[in-house]
Amino acid sequence: MHYSSVKSAVLSGLRVVKINVEADINTKSVAQDWEIVGLGDTSVKESRKRVMSAIKNSGFGIPHGRITINLAPGDVKKEGALLDLPIAIAILMAAGKINSDGKWFLIGELGLDGSVRKINGALPIMLEKDDSATAVVPMDNQMELSLVNMPNTYAVDSLVDAVKLIEGEKFPPIEKAILRERRTYDVDFSEVHGQEVAKRALEIAAAGFHNVLMKGPPGSGKTMLARRLPTIMPPMSEKEIIESTKIYSAAGMLDGSPITQRPFRSPHHSASTASIVGGGAKAKPGEVTLAHNGVLFMDEMPEFKRDVLEALRQPLEDGVVTVSRVKESHTYPARFLLIGAQNPCMCGWYGVEDGVHHCTCSISEIIRYNKKISGPIADRMDIFVNVPHVDYDQYASMKDAEPSKKILERVMNAVEIQFKRSGKQNGKLTAKEVKRFCALGDAEEAFFKAAAKKLGLSGRTMEKTLKVARTIADLAGEEKISTAHLAEALQYRKKEEIFV
Ligand SMILES: [Zn+2]
Structure with a gap:
């Protein structure tokens, strides 16, 4: 033969x-x-x-x-x-x-x-x-x-x-390993002193899977905060470990061991659309897919190309991204927590009064800069938080910060409550599910209605506020969303004013 x-x-x-x-x-x-x-x-x-x-x-x-x-x-x-x-x-x-x-x-x-x-x-x-x-x-x-x-x-x-x-010689078969997440991060929230509001916002984000936009001048710690987010996110499930390992294996980015820690991807703002969403000659998965099950951090978010920001719409909406090539198209998983960061203005120092730095932007430049994160992308951000400049006196008076492990305990309790109630984290609830799982009592409803009218909230913002309030209540271990939870959630809405 x-x-x-x-x-x-x-x-x-x-x-x-x-x-x-x-x-x-x-x-x-x-x-x-x-x-x-x-x-x-x-x-x-x-x-x-x-x-x-x-x-x-x-x-x-x-x-x-x-x-x-x-x-x-x-x-x-x-x-x-x-x-x-x-x-x-x-x-x-x-x-x-x-x-x-x-x-x-x-x-x-x-x-x-x-x-x-x-x-x-x-x-x-x-x-x-x-x-x-x-x-x-x-x-x-x-x-x-x-x-x-x-x-x-x-x-x-x-x-x-x-x-x-x-030819029949005996070899040992591959045995299934016992899966254990490697929770040894080389960063920790205990290293971040101050910025309590931003830390609180990230705790809510990790607990409820809510996207966050941080705004603050250079050096205020936005990147430092974002990098530590995976340390307070729930451990990856076996299904997530397999999904992420498949992606890194196909991308040729596996060093041998499986992916057992939530990915953290931080592409530079000059990145091409293909490198962010995937594609190119070999139909490689892009940053949104590499960030699947983890965090996509976009520092200097307004500096990203218009079509890159536009291309985030589909993954943020559907948790997948479709990459078209000449003859065929590929769909990749892309469900990630999006953390954006931006300066208050182009020069970075608008709103900082430390006697050293001064904003050199015109009002119209400040408006134009801030408008870059608007429309559909702003609609997909659930939490807007300021990360202010820290001066020496504030810095010197700061106490030791809470370690990631402590924050993770609260996050895990809140995640467990959510899975028992709806089978998913609050950030992933559909409009219909928000009505069902974020229902308010009479007094809370009246408070929220008055606030929505006074602040001129859009339907989209009201829905996001309810989801975030639900997570805040879950972190507190409370079954009912209270007016205090709603009031805190309202603090995280996008404010139309440009000042910080
Ligand atoms: Zn400026």
Whole structure:
């Protein structure tokens, strides 16, 4: 027999495409030659050299004749080096150098020396493997794969071992690891002195999954505060760990271990739309997807490009982002907590009276700057909070700050209450659910009505205020939303005035 076939798969975005790798050897051909057909890109074409060297350097000898490798289906573009291992095995089988009747599923890049190397996207691919086949994967992908139960799956670090395994030698199967979140952050809220209002706002944000916009002059601690937000967010669930690990695996950003801490992404304001939402030549996931299950921090938010801010609408609304390419479109998960930060004006010092800094902006410049965060994006921010300049006297009189662990305890209690009541955090409630779960008593209703009229609140703002008030009540462990909870929530609304 001079024909063989094994199974493999490639990623298109985050979508898994199953591939049949077929090898045919024409032994009658005098010329020793081979080709790969079936829409492989450059990295697949380069596979030829790697596979040839790996076979030779593993001591198997290059089969004689004309070798044809077919990657089916032929109409799907195949990217990446992960087809090296299945191609090499298919060739060795067709050449009669391996004896096996089993069904094999293989992924792995080959080194010229015959080593099997780590690939990108192992977890998403293996989650969709056909269970009837025995799988062979790179040893260096073992840790990410141990997140889930992988029956019939074996890890190897060389082509020689892959051949031994296929010929029946016993290898230990990949065992499922016990999932534990790594809660060792190198930052902590105990390091942030002062800024009690902003810290309170972030505690509410973490408890209820509410987006926040912080406004304050340079050096007031906005970035410092945002960076510490993941330390007070609930631990990731097993489902979230798998989702995030799949994303980082596909993006080639996994250092071997699974993602067990909530991601914190802080793209620079000069970032392109493609790098934020995803796309480009290889349909890579963007920052909004890398931030899935975690925090997307946009410092200097008004400085981001108009279309970047516009592109945030879909993920903020639907928790997913759709990236269109020439022939196809990809949908990626993108549910993140958005934390924006901005200066009060372009120069940064509007409203600061410390005798040293002075705002040099005109009133119209200040208005124009602040208008950049308006409309649909402002609509999606639930909490607006000022982070004022701290002067020396205030700084010197500050007490020791509360550690993240203490804040997290309150957050966790509030999260538990929310899940028992509605199955989700308050920030994710739909308009209909807000009516049901954020209902007010008569006195509270009267207070809220009067406030809404006096302040001229829009329907959108009223809904956000109710959600935030619900979280404030949950943090206090109270079943009913009180006027005090409503009053605090109203403090976090977007104020039309430009002054801080
Ligand atoms: Zn200014």
